[in-house]
Amino acid sequence: MTAQLARPERGAPRTARTASAGDVPPFPPSLVKAVFRDVTSLNVSRPAAWAASVVTRTVLAEIIDGARGAAAEEARRRLTPRDLIAAIDRNVEVEVGSGWYLHSPTFHGLMGELYDAEGVLVPLRQRRGPHKPRAVAGAHRFEAGVRKLLRSRGATAVPAMVRDLDGIASVFMTDLARDAAMVVREGGVKRFGSVSLVTPGEPNPAPLLKDPLLAVSTRRGDRRTVGEADVLAAVTMQLFGDIRQRALSEVRRAARSTSVG
Numbered sequence: 709m710t711a712q713l714a715r716p717e718r719g720a721p722r723t724a725r726t727a728s729a730g731d732v733p734p735f736p737p738s739l740v741k742a743v744f745r746d747v748t749s750l751n752v753s754r755p756a757a758w759a760a761s762v763v764t765r766t767v768l769a770e771i772i773d774g775a776r777g778a779a780a781e782e783a784r785r786r787l788t789p790r791d792l793i794a795a796i797d798r799n800v801e802v803e804v805g806s807g808w809y810l811h812s813p814t815f816h817g818l819m820g821e822l823y824d825a826e827g828v829l830v831p832l833r834q835r836r837g838p839h840k841p842r843a844v845a846g847a848h849r850f851e852a853g854v855r856k857l858l859r860s861r862g863a864t865a866v867p868a869m870v871r872d873l874d875g876i877a878s879v880f881m882t883d884l885a886r887d888a889a890m891v892v893r894e895g896g897v898k899r900f901g902s903v904s905l906v907t908p909g910e911p912n913p914a915p916l917l918k919d920p921l922l923a924v925s926t927r928r929g930d931r932r933t934v935g936e937a938d939v940l941a942a943v944t945m946q947l948f949g950d951i952r953q954r955a956l957s958e959v960r961r962a963a964r965s966t967s968v969g
Contacts, residue, residue, distance in 0.1 A: 734761035734962070735853045735877075742849070743881045744934065746842045748889035755936035755963070756888070762962045763943055763955040764881045765857060768873060770951055771795050771802045772861045775869075787858075787865040789814040792872055801951040805876035805883070811844045814872050843882035847874040880946070887942035888934050895931075896941075 737757035744752045744760075774795025775787045792814060796803050809815040854873045858865055865873070936959075943955055 733856070734758070734765045735850065735881075737761065739849055739853075740881065743843075743846070743878070744885040744889075746846070747882060747886045748934070750889055750892055751933040753933055753935050756934045756939045758962065759936045759939040759943075759959045760881060760884055760888070762959050763884065763939070763947075764877055765853070766955045766958045767802060767804055767880060767947070767951060768854065768857055768877055769861060770799070770954070771873070771876070772858060772863055774799050774802065776861065776863050779863075785862075785864060787863055787869045789866075789868050789872055792869060799951075801947070801949045804946065805879035807841060807879040807883070808844060808847070808872070808875035811840065812872055812875060814868065841879075841882075843879040844875060847871070847878040850874040850877040853877075884939065884942050884946055885934075887945045888938040891938045891941045892931060892934055 737754055740757040740760050741752050744750075744757075771792065772787070772795075775791035776785075778791040778794035778798075779785065779787050851870060851874050854870055854877060858870075858873075940956060940959065943952060943959075947955055
């Protein structure tokens with residue numbers, strides 16, 4: 709059973725975006741490769757590391773912009789953890805890195821109660837597990853990049869907010885690395901489908917246009933190296949909606965800038 713964040717009603721307008729996330733350099737490839745080494749022994753190509761970095765930066769920028777909008781409504785510029793909660797509540801697409809939530813005071817009381825098969829309440833300490841995941845323990849590695857990204861978005865944040873952004877970035881990139889490694893091992897993406905909502909008594913809706921991102925794909929390349937295409941396949945598994953399209957677009961934009969430079 710997976711606990712869900714308990715949220716109030718949605719409906720508040722999303723904040724307007726500022727400049728592109730590409731205006732600040734992404735996390736360094738050395739950091740990305742260190743994260744990948746935590747979950748896989750596969751080699752990681754430089755384009756793959758760059759893509760994972762750009763995607764993580766794009767997601768964090770979206771979260772920060774949402775938090776800025778929440779803070780602006782209270783005439784504040786300094787972001788706090790409650791602004792993070794507001795950003796996730798207003799834009800469910802940025803609810804990523806959820807493995808961090810069990811280890812952050814920001815999300816305590818929002819995770820809901822979890823019961824085992826016998827109806828016994830599972831304590832939070834037991835849900836966390838006996839050891840901190842490497843992504844949680846290594847979250848501090850993202851602090852420099854997070855602070856740089858905050859400055860590029862015209863924001864400052866209290867230490868607790870920086871800690872949460874570090875943690876979300878670390879867990880999200882770790883999940884991305886794990887999925888990219890799985891794509892390499894399995895030779896492609898094989899776990900997608902679609903769900904349609906049908907009202908009883910009404911005809912079934914017309915079939916959706918075929919989405920290449922959801923199609924079964926066959927991977928090309930050796931089985932020892934995570935490539936850029938593997939990371940992009942992992943993005944389609946981790947993200948959805950506008951944020952997924954934005955992240956993929958930022959990777960293409962960054963690739964063009966790098967080839968031109």
